[in-house]
Amino acid sequence: xxxxxxxxxxxxxxxxxxxxxxxxxxxxxxxxxxxxxxxxxxxxxxxxxxxxxxxxxxxxxxxxxxxxxxxxxxxxxxxxxxxxxxxxxxxxxxxxxxxxxxxxxxxxxxxxxxxxxxxxxxxxxxxxxxxxxxxxxxxxxxxxxxxxxxxxxxxxxxxxxxxxxxxxxxxxxxxxxxxxxxxxxxxxxxxxxxxxxxxxxxxxxxxxxxxxxxxxxxxxxxxxxxxxxxxxxxxxxxxxxxxxxxxxxxxxxxxxxxxxxxxxxxxxxxxxxxxxxxxxxxxxxxxxxxxxxxxxxxxxxxxxxx
Amino acid sequence: xxxxxxxxxxxxxxxxxxxxxxxxxxxxxxxxxxxxxxxxxxxxxxxxxxxxxxxxxxxxxxxxxxxxxxxxxxxxxxxxxxxxxxxxxxxxxxxxxxxxxxxxxxxxxxxxxxxxxxxxxxxxxxxxxxxxxxxxxxxxxxxxxxxxxxxxxxxxxxxxxxxxxxxxxxxxxxxxxxxxxxxxxxxxxxxxxxxxxxxxxxxxxxxxxxxxxxxxxxxxxxxxxxxxxxxxxxxxxxxxxxxxxxxxxxxxxxxxxxxxxxxxxxxxxxxxxxxxxxxxxxxxxxxxxxxxxxxxxxxxxxxxxx
Numbered sequence: 029x030x031x032x033x034x035x036x037x038x039x040x041x042x043x044x045x046x047x048x049x050x051x052x053x054x055x056x057x058x059x060x061x062x063x064x065x066x067x068x069x070x071x072x073x074x075x076x077x078x079x080x081x082x083x084x085x086x087x088x089x090x091x092x093x094x095x096x097x098x099x100x101x102x103x104x105x106x107x108x109x110x111x112x113x114x115x116x117x118x119x120x121x122x123x124x125x126x127x128x129x130x131x132x133x134x135x136x137x138x139x140x141x142x143x144x145x146x147x148x149x150x151x152x153x154x155x156x157x158x159x160x161x162x163x164x165x166x167x168x169x170x171x172x173x174x175x176x177x178x179x180x181x182x183x184x185x186x187x188x189x190x191x192x193x194x195x196x197x198x199x200x201x202x203x204x205x206x207x208x209x210x211x212x213x214x215x216x217x218x219x220x221x222x223x224x225x226x227x228x229x230x231x232x233x234x235x236x237x238x239x240x241x242x243x244x245x246x247x248x249x250x251x252x253x254x255x256x257x258x259x260x261x262x263x264x265x266x267x268x269x270x271x272x273x274x275x276x277x278x279x280x281x282x283x284x285x286x287x288x289x290x291x292x293x294x295x296x297x298x299x300x301x302x303x304x305x306x307x308x309x310x311x312x313x314x315x316x317x318x319x320x321x322x323x324x325x326x327x328x329x330x331x332x333x334x
Numbered sequence: 335x336x337x338x339x340x341x342x343x344x345x346x347x348x349x350x351x352x353x354x355x356x357x358x359x360x361x362x363x364x365x366x367x368x369x370x371x372x373x374x375x376x377x378x379x380x381x382x383x384x385x386x387x388x389x390x391x392x393x394x395x396x397x398x399x400x401x402x403x404x405x406x407x408x409x410x411x412x413x414x415x416x417x418x419x420x421x422x423x424x425x426x427x428x429x430x431x432x433x434x435x436x437x438x439x440x441x442x443x444x445x446x447x448x449x450x451x452x453x454x455x456x457x458x459x460x461x462x463x464x465x466x467x468x469x470x471x472x473x474x475x476x477x478x479x480x481x482x483x484x485x486x487x488x489x490x491x492x493x494x495x496x497x498x499x500x501x502x503x504x505x506x507x508x509x510x511x512x513x514x515x516x517x518x519x520x521x522x523x524x525x526x527x528x529x530x531x532x533x534x535x536x537x538x539x540x541x542x543x544x545x546x547x548x549x550x551x552x553x554x555x556x557x558x559x560x561x562x563x564x565x566x567x568x569x570x571x572x573x574x575x576x577x578x579x580x581x582x583x584x585x586x587x588x589x590x591x592x593x594x595x596x597x598x599x600x601x602x603x604x605x606x607x608x609x610x611x612x613x614x615x616x617x618x619x620x621x622x623x624x625x626x627x628x629x630x631x632x633x634x635x636x637x638x639x640x
Binding site: 052078083084085086087088089114115116117118121138139141142143146148149150152153156175176177178306307308309310 | 358384389390391392393394395420421422423424427444445446447448449451452454455456458459462481482483484485612613614615616
């Protein structure tokens with residue numbers, strides 16, 4: 029992740045996977061270790077994202093993890109924790125806590141229980157959160173992920189929010205998978221609005237169209253090559269770098285993503301506990317683990333120095 | 335709601351709407367008043383349901399409301415609070431709290447953030463909750479509401495859970511709106527398994543096929559006539575009673591349901607604060623409020639003694 033002269037993020041961030049102890053409690057120490065490795069590889073920390081199983085954690089668990097990471101020396105200036113929630117009170121509590129700790133940004137899901145809600149209702153929700161947190165440092169990256177949240181954040185809503193809160197609305201993560209939407213986000217004309225694609229498979233195109241980088245599941249395991257493309261997207265071999273990223277992503281995408289990321293991390297780090305997920309997710313079975321490992325080895329995949 | 339000789343629910347329950355103060359905090363005193371009115375009209379209390387805006391509340395807010403209702407003299411034997419959540423830790427905390435207060439049942443959503451999860455994952459989730467709560471009194475009513483949760487609870491999963499936890503799996507609320515599914519639930523052959531339809535529009539058919547009653551939004555405002563059909567479903571005029579219920583429901587259904595229930599409650603109780611909803615929902619506008627009131631008056635609708 030590049031540290032620029034201003035405050036907003038650009039670069040590559042990982043929605044950091046969350047390790048669990050035997051009783052399925054979050055393992056703060058192991059999470060801190062993974063965060064430090066990601067930072068050493070040049071990635072920023074979108075902890076509490078979809079791939080972090082963040083919605084399988086309570087607000088209290090997330091607060092404690094955030095406190096533990098900061099106490100452990102992980103730089104909040106590298107953090108963009110997910111703080112959106114169905115409940116206004118939960119979103120306010122976690123967002124305020126993240127801002128108070130100096131997190132450089134937060135990634136905010138829309139409230140995702142009620143479906144078919146109006147833009148007026150979503151505008152009211154995000155406005156209430158920003159007004160109640162009332163922290164001038166707050167930098168909100170909206171999180172558009174219609175395949176999972178089923179509640180979209182559309183272009184008109186973004187423009188309305190950015191007009192009302194120009195100092196707080198910092199950008200968006202677009203996990204729609206719809207390149208046309210990502211392109212339109214880059215053309216909104218909002219000042220210093222940072223557009224991250226939700227997969228490195230769109231990273232080169234996003235950069236070529238004014239984007240800020242990507243926040244991608246696979247950055248948990250393959251950060252350095254993704255960062256390399258971010259840094260060298262204008263170079264002659266950028267297309268080749270993109271193809272290399274696509275090959276590795278293709279392997280992970282052929283398994284349940286979160287379980288596969290954890291299985292690879294378990295294998296390369298030697299920490300078996302990484303295999304655990306919280307229900308309703310399930311871990312890879314033994315034969316899937318071995319098949320994944322073989323495919324990764326065949327592709328020459330590495331997780332250096334983990 | 336009829337109190338029978340055994341512990342499981344039958345009858346009509348309202349997913350009790352939640353009133354908010356000016357700063358959008360839950361108003362425990364007004365909620366208690368509404369609960370007592372509902373009980374006086376023969377309805378049970380499915381507090382923290384979809385129509386309660388329960389997923390717009392934090393676990394802490396729900397705990398405090400439950401404590402306040404019990405302290406206020408509302409009988410936990412009439413309560414079936416919604417305690418499902420995306421997060422295992424949240425679901426365990428609220429379910430354990432409800433069971434410890436003597437709530438006669440809980441209504442449990444599946445974890446609803448991740449989509450396309452496996453039955454094995456859902457089985458693991460519900461099993462973890464039941465095992466961690468570890469309270470022999472716990473009576474779980476599963477909550478199948480695919481239009482909103484987008485994560486179904488299918489027949490095979492129910493049979494598997496009932497086989498594993500025969501003393502804890504008490505029934506289901508079927509808000510699929512699919513009569514064929516409700517019928518199949520009634521034919522599962524699980525002992526003393528209580529099937530509630532999610533709308534009184536299916537109440538007569540549900541009762542004719544072995545169902546236990548309904549848990550319906552409109553029971554917040556029209557409880558007594560719905561209870562009358564439950565009690566007299568075998569009488570000669572049951573079809574006529576059903577038609578009367580359908581007419582009133584039809585009026586409410588032509589508005590955003592939760593806002594409309596609240597608007598009617600505000601008007602008939604004289605408590606304007608009932609109009610408030612939490613974002614992402616929005617209240618009815620003034621012209622909608624008046625149109626709804628006129629339509630209800632035209633239909634001869636009443637909320638007696640509220």
